[in-house]
Amino acid sequence: MLYKTIEDILNSLDVSIISAERKEILQPLIEYIQNKMNNNAVVNLNFICTHNSRRSHLSQVWAQTISQYFDITNVFCYSGGTEATALFPSAAKALESSGFKIDTLSKESNPVYAIKFSEVAHPVIGFSKTYDNSFNPSSQFAAIMTCSSADKGCPFISGAEKRIPVTFEDPKAFDNTPQQAEKYKERSLQIATELKYVFSKLKK
Numbered sequence: 239m240l241y242k243t244i245e246d247i248l249n250s251l252d253v254s255i256i257s258a259e260r261k262e263i264l265q266p267l268i269e270y271i272q273n274k275m276n277n278n279a280v281v282n283l284n285f286i287c288t289h290n291s292r293r294s295h296l297s298q299v300w301a302q303t304i305s306q307y308f309d310i311t312n313v314f315c316y317s318g319g320t321e322a323t324a325l326f327p328s329a330a331k332a333l334e335s336s337g338f339k340i341d342t343l344s345k346e347s348n349p350v351y352a353i354k355f356s357e358v359a360h361p362v363i364g365f366s367k368t369y370d371n372s373f374n375p376s377s378q379f380a381a382i383m384t385c386s387s388a389d390k391g392c393p394f395i396s397g398a399e400k401r402i403p404v405t406f407e408d409p410k411a412f413d414n415t416p417q418q419a420e421k422y423k424e425r426s427l428q429i430a431t432e433l434k435y436v437f438s439k440l441k442k
Contacts, residue, residue: 243337253435266402268439270380281313282379290319290366291326293384293406299362300430303355308437318369320392324348325364332422
């Protein structure tokens, strides 16, 4: 059971607005997950961007949530960067505005958050880390590159079974502008819509 606000948002997302070009980009991710499901294998998805501060976290949280929305089990979502910084507050606020409940577990320069999408499911633990941090899987995972700079700057991801570029524009471009909150939410919902499409195509 997802929180009602999150479920209502996911119900309202219209995957028909996704372009044919984006669907082609998303197809390898669909095929990777489907192949794992066909073999009754665990699905490990590691979403990677440069700083592990915005797009990779939004992708991780929505993917974990949407797998539950479609009742697809054995999906475990992670995130990482080519360097560690901190989960950017506006990314957390964009999730909160969609109904996620976020508890701060530690308040250092790189805070640790528990991001809850359900009363019963384990929360996503959100903090900035490198993609090969011990918190993440070291093998048998797909590396999903959510930013072009990480995709270009990190040609080899150790342990990844498959590398899948699914890049999104960085909402950081709107930091310290009047559109900041709106643009972070817009990017969050774009990511949610595309991941809803991915999981909607899977056959149990």
